[in-house]
Amino acid sequence: MKKAFYRFAAAVVLCGVLFSCKKAEAGDVRNGGIILGFSQIGAESAWRNCNTRSVQEAAEQAGIQLVFFNAEQKQENQIKAIRSFIAYQVDVIAFVPIVSEGWENVLEEARDAKIPVLICDREITLEDQSLYAGYLGTDSAEEGRNAARYLVRKFMDPPPDPPDSSLEDSRGSGEVPSRTGPIRIVELRGTEGSSQAAKRAGGFKEVIGEYPEFRIIYSESGDFLRSKGYELMRAVLDEYEDVDVVYSHNDSMTLGAIDAMKERGIRPGTDIVIVTIDAEQAAINALKRGEVNCVVECNPKQGPDIMDLALRLARGESIPRISYMEEEVFTEWDDLSTLPPRGY
Ligand code: GYE
Numbered sequence: 143m144k145k146a147f148y149r150f151a152a153a154v155v156l157c158g159v160l161f162s163c164k165k166a167e168a169g170d171v172r173n174g175g176i177i178l179g180f181s182q183i184g185a186e187s188a189w190r191n192c193n194t195r196s197v198q199e200a201a202e203q204a205g206i207q208l209v210f211f212n213a214e215q216k217q218e219n220q221i222k223a224i225r226s227f228i229a230y231q232v233d234v235i236a237f238v239p240i241v242s243e244g245w246e247n248v249l250e251e252a253r254d255a256k257i258p259v260l261i262c263d264r265e266i267t268l269e270d271q272s273l274y275a276g277y278l279g280t281d282s283a284e285e286g287r288n289a290a291r292y293l294v295r296k297f298m299d300p301p302p303d304p305p306d307s308s309l310e311d312s313r314g315s316g317e318v319p320s321r322t323g324p325i326r327i328v329e330l331r332g333t334e335g336s337s338q339a340a341k342r343a344g345g346f347k348e349v350i351g352e353y354p355e356f357r358i359i360y361s362e363s364g365d366f367l368r369s370k371g372y373e374l375m376r377a378v379l380d381e382y383e384d385v386d387v388v389y390s391h392n393d394s395m396t397l398g399a400i401d402a403m404k405e406r407g408i409r410p411g412t413d414i415v416i417v418t419i420d421a422e423q424a425a426i427n428a429l430k431r432g433e434v435n436c437v438v439e440c441n442p443k444q445g446p447d448i449m450d451l452a453l454r455l456a457r458g459e460s461i462p463r464i465s466y467m468e469e470e471v472f473t474e475w476d477d478l479s480t481l482p483p484r485g486y
Contacts, residue, residue, distance in 0.1 A: 176456040177207040178449075179227025181237035183264075184215040186366050187394040189420045192486030193238075193263065193442035200445030206452065217241055221248045228255045234452040236260040241335035242267040249273035258455040262448055265337035276461040278447050280440045280469060282338045286345025288471045289389055289417045292436040294353060296415060297325055301475050324354075325386045328378050329361035330371055330399060332391035339363065342391045342419060359385075364395040371395025375402035387415045393425035393437075400433055411435050411474075421472065423484040435474045441467035442486055 178201060182194055194212075201208035209232060213219035217240050227235050228251055235257050239245060245266055250273065252259050259274040265282075266274065295301070327350070332339035343361070350356045360378055364370035371394065378385060379402060390396040396418035400410045410416055411433040418425050421439035428434040444467060451461045472478060 175205060175207070176233040176453065177209065177230075178452050179209045179211075179224070179230070179232040179235045180448075181211050181213055181220045181223040181227075181235075183213050183220070183238050183240040185212065186215060187368075187392060187420070188422045188424070188486045189392065189394075189440065189442045193444060196443045196445030197448060198445070200449045203446070204449040204453065206449055213240065215240065217244060221245075224248045224252065228252055228257060231255065232257060233456040234258050234260060236262050236448055236452060238263040239266045239337075240264065240333065242337045242340070243335065246270070246273070260448065260451055260455065260461075262444060263442075265341075267337075275455055276451065276463050276465065278444060278451060278465040279467065281466045282341035282440075283345035283348075285419050285438045285440055285469070286342040286347075287349045288345075288438045289342075289419065289436065290346045290349035292417055292438075292471065292473055293325075293327075293350065293356065293387060293389075293415070296435065297355065298353070323384075324357040326382070326384055327356060327358045327387040327389055328375075328382070328385050329358055330374055330388065330390040330395045331361060331363045332366045332395075334363045334365070339391055346389060364390075364398070366392045366394055368394040368398040371398030372402050373398075375399035376405075379403070379406055379408070385414055387417065390416070390418045392440075393418050393420040393422040396434065397424055397428075400428065409433075421470075421484060422486055426472065426478065426481060426484055429472060429474065430478055432474070437472045439469040439471065441469050443467075 180197055183190070185191055185194070198208060198210065209227065211223035213223060220237060220240060224235060224237060225248060235252055239261060242265060246268060249259060249268070253273055261274050261277040263279040265277060265279065329343065331343055359382060362374050364374050371390065375398065388399055390399060396416060403410045403414060408414060416434045417436040417438070418434055419438045419440050421437045425434055425437045429437050447465065451465070454461050
């Protein structure tokens with residue numbers, strides 16, 4: 143009963159927020175005076191929190207009235223939020239689809255209300271592609287390919303040991319763990335049904351599948367959560383004697399997996415090679431300590447680009463169908479001393 147009351151209260155607050163915002167006059171569009179409805183999926187990782195901050199700060203910078211709704215990892219909450227944005231007739235709707243499927247009906251309602259929609263971060267699967275104006279985010283398939291390319295280099299063609307022995311002290315020896323038989327890979331996948339999980343797995347397999355020496359012995363979803371990364375890694379270490387590699391779809395799960403390894407006296411980054419995606423500060427710090435071997439960047443700082451695209455849509459301009467963020471790959475062989483703070 144209490145929960146229902148709190149949910150109702152939250153809805154009342156949300157409506158209050160929506161109706162307290164003054165509907166911008168069309169003439170305000172030129173100086174950014176538009177109203178943008180933004181549905182965020184939650185706060186599941188440091189990456190997500192940085193993504194949220196980037197959107198909120200960029201909206202303020204651009205003078206855009208932001209109606210922001212956190213869906214707490216539930217698609218139905220995102221659909222409710224989008225319907226609220228339509229009811230209030232915001233100028234533009236932007237959202238991060240927590241999963242790829244199940245958006246047709248609400249996007250048809252947005253189209254009927256003549257409100258343009260921008261898809262952010264995660265991708266969406268639709269028969270009628272005209273239901274949204276464009277996508278801004280990261281190339282998850284390429285992130286998966288880059289993770290695999292690192293492993294190919296690590297196990298097939300490792301660079302010579304660094305001439306500066308101090309580098310070895312500060313990080314993993316760079317040694318390739320001795321083993322017999324296939325290179326056994328454990329994959330910690332992201333949220334089931336999300337485009338990131340599907341594309342990071344697909345891109346990875348596309349490259350690693352070219353090399354019979356590699357074998358994925360275990361692949362489960364940790365839902366991008368540190369706690370689940372820890373649980374899955376404990377289960378893996380109970381079940382499998384020899385794990386050579388952990389490929390994790392995000393740093394939060396990687397940090398949980400490292401906790402589980404350390405509990406068993408396993409040296410992350412040395413006994414088990416670790417490749418992770420996001421490039422949170424904690425993962426870069428682990429890379430510097432030699433506890434992680436490769437960090438593939440997934441750039442969360444999408445706010446300024448989202449606002450630019452939203453303003454163009456509000457002016458009735460067309461936008462690119464796909465816009466990707468710039469991203470890098472950091473490995474144990476790189477000089478990380480000049481890397482600026484990650485900010486997440
Ligand atoms: O990798 C993860 C977050 O959608 C790219 O979602 C994002 C992913 C990111 O939970 O940390």
